[in-house]
Amino acid sequence: MIVPVLVSACSASGDNTDNPASGNGLERTSIKVSILTTIDSAPLWLAQDGGYFKAEGLEVEPVVVASGQAALTNVISGNTDIAISSYMPFFVAKATGTADIQLVCAATSVSDKSFAIVATPNSPVKTIFDLAGKRIAMTAKNTATDLLAKSLMQDHNVDSTHVNWVPVAFPNVAAALTQNQVDAALLPEPFITQFAKTAGAIPVIDVNTGATKDFPMSGYGATRKWVQANPKTLTAFQRAMKKATSDAINNRAKIEPLLVKYAKIDEDTAKLLTLPAFGSELDPRPIQRVPDLMLQLGALTTPVNAASMIAPQPPA
Known part of the structure; x- marks a missing residue:
């Protein structure tokens, strides 16, 4: 799920002092998110182009990377604040002690023929x-x-x-x-x-x-340190993503042009392809299936409790 590239800066995101919040009460009004040019990122593009982040008082700068592992590395190093990835690298980081990652919102699950x-x-x-x-x-x-x-x-x-x-x-x-x-x-x-x-x-x-069946595929993660330092900023991001994801689910026409624009998928393919199951809310029960399968097949050597990695979620 990786290919074409968007132009974006890759400099360190810095601490809160170089990103002063305005009167909306957010700890930060500008964040960087590592993304992949894949279908999984479509709701984020919708939130960006549709003004959903702006409505929350938040400016999001997408930083395109080539893989979920690269996205995770950016977050660990502080080059970006949040990253989208398949869930596997997040759980490996947790299990090996490489990073204390929190899952901040879901992205996609497997759907029929996706x-x-x-x-x-x-x-x-x-x-x-x-x-x-x-x-x-x-x-x-x-x-x-x-x-x-x-x-x-x-x-x-x-x-x-x-x-x-x-x-x-x-x-x-x-x-x-x-x-x-x-x-x-x-x-x-x-x-x-x-x-x-x-x-x-x-x-x-x-x-x-x-x-x-319905296997959780990808989501957004951040370090626990960042989550704890930026609770209002995180909630703003989550609210915008929740609205964008709902609109993506209910109106495919909003997604197709974004796949052409950002993922560089031709228009005919964008109309014909099967979308994954989009979702922004994190339920620990299905998410637990991922580390359980990884443990069963040897990708993890120790169990991971997915519930302990889920960041606070915005009110329904």
């Missing part, structure tokens, strides 16, 4: 039972593409230990499939729709089944 294992018609992979012993593209070990594929295989009693996992960035998967470098790949949108057109890729199995 994430799938795909293959080309000439691939030996026709069903999930064909995956054993084959070459499967993933972005990196212990990422969502790795863990969700393994979970799907486990659900169907397919041995994932004999799979040849091949690291391939999402934009390069179509070429890897057509040039017979891999037999299958686990992809999110918009790549499912794009590669159906460019490589003839067809779904083998939808991720939104079994143990990964």
